[in-house]
Amino acid sequence: MKTFTHLDSDNQPSMVDVSEKAITKRTAIAQSIVVLTDEIMANFQDGDLKTKKGSVIQTAVIAGTMGAKKTSELIPLCHPLGLDSCKFSTEIVGNEVIITCTCSLTAKTGVEMEALTGVSIAALTIYDMCKAFSHDITIKETKLIAKTGGKSDYKL
Amino acid sequence: MKTFTHLDSDNQPSMVDVSEKAITKRTAIAQSIVVLTDEIMANFQDGDLKTKKGSVIQTAVIAGTMGAKKTSELIPLCHPLGLDSCKFSTEIVGNEVIITCTCSLTAKTGVEMEALTGVSIAALTIYDMCKAFSHDITIKETKLIAKTGGKSDYKL
Amino acid sequence: MKTFTHLDSDNQPSMVDVSEKAITKRTAIAQSIVVLTDEIMANFQDGDLKTKKGSVIQTAVIAGTMGAKKTSELIPLCHPLGLDSCKFSTEIVGNEVIITCTCSLTAKTGVEMEALTGVSIAALTIYDMCKAFSHDITIKETKLIAKTGGKSDYKL
Amino acid sequence: MKTFTHLDSDNQPSMVDVSEKAITKRTAIAQSIVVLTDEIMANFQDGDLKTKKGSVIQTAVIAGTMGAKKTSELIPLCHPLGLDSCKFSTEIVGNEVIITCTCSLTAKTGVEMEALTGVSIAALTIYDMCKAFSHDITIKETKLIAKTGGKSDYKL
Amino acid sequence: MKTFTHLDSDNQPSMVDVSEKAITKRTAIAQSIVVLTDEIMANFQDGDLKTKKGSVIQTAVIAGTMGAKKTSELIPLCHPLGLDSCKFSTEIVGNEVIITCTCSLTAKTGVEMEALTGVSIAALTIYDMCKAFSHDITIKETKLIAKTGGKSDYKL
Amino acid sequence: MKTFTHLDSDNQPSMVDVSEKAITKRTAIAQSIVVLTDEIMANFQDGDLKTKKGSVIQTAVIAGTMGAKKTSELIPLCHPLGLDSCKFSTEIVGNEVIITCTCSLTAKTGVEMEALTGVSIAALTIYDMCKAFSHDITIKETKLIAKTGGKSDYKL
Numbered sequence A, B, C, D, E, F: 001m002k003t004f005t006h007l008d009s010d011n012q013p014s015m016v017d018v019s020e021k022a023i024t025k026r027t028a029i030a031q032s033i034v035v036l037t038d039e040i041m042a043n044f045q046d047g048d049l050k051t052k053k054g055s056v057i058q059t060a061v062i063a064g065t066m067g068a069k070k071t072s073e074l075i076p077l078c079h080p081l082g083l084d085s086c087k088f089s090t091e092i093v094g095n096e097v098i099i100t101c102t103c104s105l106t107a108k109t110g111v112e113m114e115a116l117t118g119v120s121i122a123a124l125t126i127y128d129m130c131k132a133f134s135h136d137i138t139i140k141e142t143k144l145i146a147k148t149g150g151k152s153d154y155k156l
Helices: A038-045 A051-071 A112-130 B036-046 B049-069 B110-132 C038-044 C049-069 C114-129 D038-045 D049-069 D112-130 E038-045 E049-069 E112-130 F038-045 F049-069 F112-130
Strands: A024-037 A087-091 A096-107 A136-146 B024-035 B085-093 B096-107 B139-149 C024-035 C085-093 C094-108 C140-149 D023-035 D087-094 D096-107 D136-148 E024-035 E083-091 E094-108 E138-148 F025-036 F084-093 F096-107 F138-148
Touching: A024 A112, A038 A051, A038 E049, A051 A087, A051 A096, A051 A112, A051 E049, A087 A112, A087 B096, A096 A112, A112 B110, A112 B139, A136 B110, B024 B036, B024 C038, B036 B049, B049 B096, B049 B110, B049 C049, B049 E049, B085 B110, B096 B110, B096 F138, C024 C114, C049 C085, C049 C094, C049 C114, C085 C114, C094 C114, C094 F138, C114 C140, C114 D038, C114 D112, C140 D112, D023 D112, D038 D049, D049 D087, D049 D096, D049 D112, D049 F049, D087 D112, D096 F049, D112 D136, E024 E112, E038 E049, E049 E083, E049 E094, E049 E112, E083 E112, E094 E112, E112 E138, E112 F112, E112 F138, E138 F112, F025 F112, F038 F049, F049 F096, F049 F112, F112 F138
Parallel strands: none
Antiparallel strands: A024 A096, A024 A136, A087 A096, A136 B139, B024 B096, B024 B139, B085 B096, C024 C094, C024 C140, C085 C094, C140 D136, D023 D096, D023 D136, D087 D096, E024 E094, E024 E138, E083 E094, E138 F138, F025 F096, F025 F138, F084 F096
């Protein structure tokens, strides 16, 4: 039966005990979408804006990578984990910046929260870099796309 | 004219110089919505679930408060700031947990990113606490609701 | 012969080299006791205070869990370690809140400092949550209760 | 009437709003006592042990200073604050190492938790440096000695 | 008379008490030089290498900015400070990447260590990004170029 | 063919995927040299200066150890790693303090950046401890001395 694994029998928050779990290769892919305004998109695309866009995206990717590494500091009941890999890709479709983060690790527990934290921090960084134009920016649809290697795989 | 204030004349990422800005009271309100599954909602509402829901929300609020304090560590070009106040409220409407964070500070620069980071980390924590049931959870519509005290106010 | 393993031959502080040590399952249990005033206990026990007490304890447990994960950042010569498990229990006896933290990890070195740091941060958090009533609060008897899995076991 | 200032009207943990509080010079003095075993004391006092003791104490003082600076990262509802001063003194009486930390800051809120966190981390560091001899070490009586500059002064 | 201000009368490390110091605008400029190999320079300058070089430099600038913000966490006796500004410029002369960081803040104490930490972390990041080619990389001449606003100005 | 392993095919910064790499014992030795002024050296060597020098060096060693543990937080694309060992030695030759840091770990990737970050933070700490005398201090020649256990060994 499914249950809140992060609550103990007294409903007190509690880290899951993974000491008896198998060490397997775990992967997780998460995605976040930042919706920018027309004005910001125009400035992304104008003149030397290829460079501007590049700098914004690159700053976000670096922040997202560093954010993924900080997951267990940010999410109270996450286990402190390493990461074997943390990759970002970004795509711009219309006014949307689609950020994808893929994490992997050979460990006793999965890296979903690492991938989700990575895209969230990358999305917040894009917000921060563009907010001088407008605060009409929305981070929408942060979600898990797929994960493998745990008790059960997941695919959106 | 508006511009990417976080890029210098060479389009290199660069912290904004706020040394000449006025010290005023700044506030910002941000919101994030986590969409849970029917199964999770049922477990939130069953039997002693009031307590379960309470523990999940409370863990999220604490994580969000600590996350807001970490904003300048996470977002590369954010100024290191204190916070005079950081308040959360949560509301459950249907399958949605609506998280609101209000930050304030008397300073040279605003606290929008602190409020946005706060709700994002709180939302990720709810995800983490509920993911044993399902990964069909989405964090949607993280956005700024209002801000006051800077060059211009904002209200959604 | 026993020695200060954290000092080198010049008495300079120095991390112990554990590269040749066996990887075994390590556990440690630590305890800290916070002595509150009558007034705080009365407010814990009055009216809806069950909830107040619950919120204070829960905040402390979350802080303690996050604190245990930060041990190697706080204690200069501690090895950076993961944690397979970090559980808290709390009991109130008279005016005393007794906090117990149990950590475990399969690693080359023990997790005593993680358990001790966990209870210490939890105890400080209870202090912080209650200090509006009085500063006549004492954190007493932070100590190790038991450990297993290293060169020698320990039991109080 | 006194109340749990860190709980809101729904008993949810919540940072106190200090935005309207006066900026005054705040000081706080906290103390923690570490009780060592006879064997550890003997090794502190033997031969060149003056140096050994010195290294242990010095490592603890540095860890305590760095820990005091991390207070708002560790204690969930503490405001992020600077520090104008953070001084340690240590005294050895019998088997006890008495650690005192004095913090000061001109700010809207006090630095009690900084001083208490400082002595706690220093005490844990002494534990860590001496535990190769024995785990029969107790950190006893961590408490506030005095504070000035807030709504009311305190003196033990 | 000059003295080790970070040692107290017992030669114990101790944060300087700045509570009585004047709040003035402080600036500091630091520089670090990374000497790369011919092979790395050739790969920087080949084909689309402008982009490669750009990505390496940009990653270093972001890391340096984030590193400057972490100064008081890294250097034991540094006061926890904000920053009003933190700017980087980079220049390539022969095989050398010259990194300059300018920090400013209106505060009771200077920001030399912030500027020096910023360039050091940026330099280490360039090392990390290029080390797949060769470890014959040297970080040379990290030093302060100028500072203003404290008891005495400094200019190299 | 050698390449910028930290840039992906679009020249975007990207953590190297080490999931398929062998777990071997890795060591790295790095060195940094701090050049002090005559006046600082004289104060190091005067009267009870042995103790002053000792306190400065010891603070630097502790800061360097803690800095090495923070490497993956500071250098954007470094993998989060543990450390089995992190040792410092220091030597004074003329006006130069020569700091050496040796790190080791059994892992999928090397610890060069840990050793280099360790000596850099130790060097910055010596700067900080001595800068009340003069800012004419230079950190020169931070470099790798040797590494073993990876794809290829390195020796200066």
